[in-house]
Amino acid sequence: MTTAVVPGSPLPSQGDGNVYYILTDDFAYGSKLFPSGSMCFLKERLYLRSIACGTTSTRCMRVTMLDDHSIATVEAEILQPVNEEEAVFLLAINNLNERLNCFLDRCSLEVAVKATVGQQVIVDLSQHLFTGTIRYIGKISKSPLSSPLCPSYFGVELQGDGEGKGHSDGTYNGSEYFKCKQNCGLFLPLNKIQFIPALGSDPVREEPKPDVDEVVPVKAGDTIGFYLDDIFRQGIAMDVYKEGPQWFVKVCPEEEGPTDVFRDIPMDSVVKEGLLSPVFEPDMAPGSQRQLKRERSGSGEELESEKQSLDVNSMVQITLGKGNPVSGIIRWLGYLPSIEPKMAGVELDEEKGVTDGEWLGTRYFHCPPKRGLFVKLQSCQPDIRFQCVSSGLLDPRTCSRMDSPKVLANFPPLRNGTAVRVLQGRMRGIQGHCNSCYMDAALFSLFSCTSVLDSMLFKPSLPPDGHVQKILRDEIVNPLRRNGFVHANSVMQLRQQLTEKGQCSSFATSEKDPEEFLNLIMHHILGIEPLLKLQSGGQKEQECYCYQIFIDKQEGLVVPNVQQLVEHSFLSSNLKLVEIPSCFIIQMPRFGKEYKMFSKIIPSLELDITDLLLDSPRECFVCGDVATEECSECFKDKMFAVTGMKQYCKSCCRQAHSHYQRKAHRPTKLHVPEEFQSRSHMDSPRIPRERMELFAVLCIETSHYVSFVKYGPEKENWLFFDSMADRHGDENGFNIPIVTLCPEVAKYLQLPVAALAMEQPRDMEGVAKRLFCDAYMYMYQSKKMALYK
Template identity: 45%
Template sequence: MEPKPVANEKFFLVIRGKSRKGFCRGCIGRVEAETQHGEIVGLVYCSSAGSPKNGGVVRREDTYPLSRHQAQLLLFVSTPSKRLELLCNPQLFTAICELTQDDLVVVKHKRGHMPAVVKNLMQIGRKESKEDLHMLGFEVELLESDHNVSSKKPAPLPLFSAADIIQVVPSYSVPLGLHWKDGKCGSLNRKPVSRINSMPNIGSRPVIENRTGQSVVHNQSLSTSQMPLEVGSMVEVVSNSGVTVYGVIQWLGVPGGKIGEWAGIELDYEVNGCSDGKYGGHRYFTCKGNRALFVPITKCSPDGRFVSSSGKGTKPPETPPVPPFEESDEDVPPVPESEALSLLVGKMKGIQGHINSCYLDATLFSLFSSSVTLDSICQKPTDEEEPITCTLRTIVNRLRRQGFVPAESVMNFRKQLGCDTFRTEEKDPEEFITVLFQKVLCVEPLLKLRSNREESQGAYTLQIFLEKEQMGRVPTVQQLLDTSCVSGDLKFEMMPSCLMIQMPRFGNKYKMFSHIIPSMELDITDLLYNSPRECFICGNLAEYECLQCVPDRKLQPGRIKQYCATCNTQVHTLPSRRCHSPSALTVPADVASDSPVSRHTMQLFAVLCIQTSHYVSFVKYGADPHSWLFFDSMADRCGDDQSGYNIPEVRTCPELGDFLCQPEEELAQANPAQAPELVRRLLCDSYMFLYQNAVMPICKPNNEEP
């Protein structure tokens, strides 16, 4: 089919997909023609010059449309990754595209994050032909301490790209006392620009500190709403440099040596010069270092990101219509593979996120969208059930019936859970899972673990503990589980119906392994207590287990080693193994030595991932190896932080199936940097792997009679 020409000039940015004939993620192109199969034929621009080069063909769904102005701004951004990062914050990018002369911004600078005034929009490079595309950058004036001192030879103004701007400040919010070189503040009658913040870590430069080291802020009137401020209130404070910082009031009172009421604020991000909750040598509360700010309460205002403004501004976006949902006596089964794509895939699909709810959204979507094993715990409620159980059932039924759950439903559930918090520190999935199964669903512990021959203990999730030296550079989940259980002398009392394994990573930054290979099938036969096991060497019934043989490089390191009596003697005749102390296994009396041993396996059905405090999930919705979904409850946003709403999105990712179908040896050699975007996220950001035994349902709630 011949492509049809495009009448108007159009530009685009490649946002995903494999490199195809000149196009790669983050590159900018110009549409030359479109095919009826949804593909774009285009030219590609190089950031070092504005001349287009031969591009190729790219799928429309793998591109993001750009105006000429947007394309010019992004072309000046140095790397494709920075362009994509900027595009992931559409509110900030929109505000940057609308900047005019004398707008106040915060830019990344070699001395940290600094406030600046936009002076000129500069064209970079020479345009030698009509097809060339000028790059655009911003010439700004930095607001430094000596900005009122005139100079006979003013230095040239620095030039910044769109990616260097991290915040756009409305002109009418410039604090009193801030004067620029021309002695004038921006006109308050100009078009207001909504504050858009990319939420940077501003710890690289003290922003609230004067020469004496005391915290100082400019006078700032209280919001017109006159909202009362109390412990737990979200507030904002404008610093000397014009940067607005946000936080939560943790303490109110009069500190020693001061007059009037002060507020102790735990900031959203670290700021040099702040403390961990101490002021004047006395501790008033406890938080992370460089996050505690103490200021008079009169300097605080309600957080403008969450308080509706009564002043002039753009009309808040209308919330998209939500289809009505009527409760029914009939519980909705998990979404079948044949209906998953039509019901779940797209924008405004899945569970809508709101105020750091991604840990909860991703977990609920993983557990209840397609899992067969967990379906048995979502049964018709009895008269004695708590309202919170009914709320959860409504969320699950709505997700399975309509493919979308609005944020209000989840917020109501969070309130009933007692974790309805507006703090930036969100809950962990394992903490939520324990509360969910224990307090809401009243389910017995999913795991019965026996350690050091002691009585078994219950748990809902399993944390991997091991030394990095015990594993290879790129471990599989199977290897991590085996090594962790062997190191801790841990066994499963019985075959679990659901096994949720937390990876060896701590907090948002530290990861023991740069990436982990998912095990599609998890074999736990050798981890079952008092269960028949086959000899590692000959396959007969095993009678001994040797922990010292696990890391042996001559015997498949990382694998659990158990032997029959004959093989146990032969293996330990080598001088290097004579010091080993194999332990006898409990062999069931009714099992013959040559009887085949049944393997006990579990299948991967979901993976929770985290990157920079944001949780997403991958869900296997069917038996086909390519049946994978990617869910992000906050994939996009409509409107600003004050009156907008998050747009959840569910995407198909069959490329994950292509990758995981490779032999394990090839997976271990794969380079995540060269893998498709979603494959890379799964390998590098995995937080918890969820496995199920499809033939074994979850046990009944402990408040029901059998």
């Protein structure tokens, strides 16, 4: 193994520094277990010397762990190099799982390395997002003598609603790193902040605060006068900002007709309303001005009627400049102080606004920073994507203008605060239409917050199937990750293609099951490698994409967890996994849309598959030595633990089966890999566990699919997605997809099984009932295997 495993990692040059690594999987060494996400290093000179002498092992490397400075010999295949610039930011993240996520997703690291003091950020504090400005980047304590690295943090000054929610004034442990108001400062690792501009959005201009001695004569909301093309005009100041030494005003002119065309005017070229000379004031009443505009429009009555039809939650388009339209949702309608026209507060789909719902210190609605805009209602046009609903319910065959914009750039999955900021809200996620919920929920689960199946998007495809892949990648996944919204028309195009490719002619209209869709697109169309390889009793390998749990009704399983169900199912079918899957999709024991075997199922946040692997070393569950025999009858014995296969070393097997109740058991021999046959548990490391991480759950109550997605490492980090949560209009309307946070799930995950069994579904908080009572399909991932598949 060389230090150039990952493209972009620096090669050792002088041999005077260190080479840093992160563990992509748990690793046991002696009595210690180093979890995935742990970091370590070795001296370049030692590594280069060992190469020159030919003594370096290709399988293992002797490294020093950064967390406790212990020395261990670690398998090279689970070590990924990290350059020093990135390592200092990763080291500041205490949660090892989150640290590994930041390394694997990459984008947060790349942005962190390029971050500068004065840059605006969004801070994630207990699921609430606040704006702030970076005031310091670097270490906040001395590095221990035994450690070559000291973690780097971001010193952030909270602003707006976040003021007073910090913990310092820029001082930490008696040392001052920056200055700010009391309780407005925080020192945070990179996983707790999101940078502005966000990945994929247009750069957001930083708005410096005016100097103390600098007086800005105009502020947002003022009515001003200015010259444009030698003609004096009036308008409303929408924003005031500074570029270099010069101040500018973003102006919405009053005479631009029904669509706002914002103008950026130098501050010294505008004059505030109170200073306007009477000779420049309009020579007609406001009502006359509106009448003139109506006449200029050529269809004034229709225009006024159209504006009157717009209401709160209407989807609209606004032109910020020539050829620069943006879309959004009206969140507020009314009149602002000193402004005569009726105004609309709009939450934009992109960060092209100037507010978070505040106007001159008063809050009118809530939205993420830089997503809000106040404009004249007259300037709002109905969203062209929905103008044809009267001629057909979002039918692509009759609505050619409704095509969603393609996003050709590739975007990583959304995690943590970014996932909340981009995905949460109304008209978020994937819009449902015409029985599409099975596909909407599956696609949202597989691609919103994980990259485990991104091979579906990039695997080389033959020309006939390349069109399906382009729709999936450019019109569904990338728009979802960039904008947080996918139009129903994009999914309809995919459904029509599946109808043409598949044996069923009703994919575009009828309700299907998620596994039917997944098998068709993965196997028959894109031809990706099967996710699961199974073997039963020495027979020929079986390959599949989803695994259906089949078990007999178990009296001891009243409220089972997923771990128990998988183990019972594998045991009853005498199945083993031939290899570790990168993605493990599991269907629950329910048949049809009504019958389900268990009233509640507990999600296992981690699925331990160590003992389900074929010909893999396993531990005696009693003493921890290498297991040589397995007993399926002991698995059902109530004397033992409720989870975990029951395998033994020779001595423990003999002792366990000396009991009269177990003398009739017939243990089966296990295959022990050659390198483990002579191992003694007294002086050898424990066999590492293979665990998979839950990332999504599909649920169905009657005939409608919804999904839960895990967007971060904490138990509270859950999103709930419903592609048809609400509706606009009647039979000629359209569905409104909604994504909500559901931290209440964590409360029930922590309950004892007996207490959870007694919970009445109707009394469970929020949407938790749907996760525990309506689970249909669980999705697990192995990030380690995803690196190689």
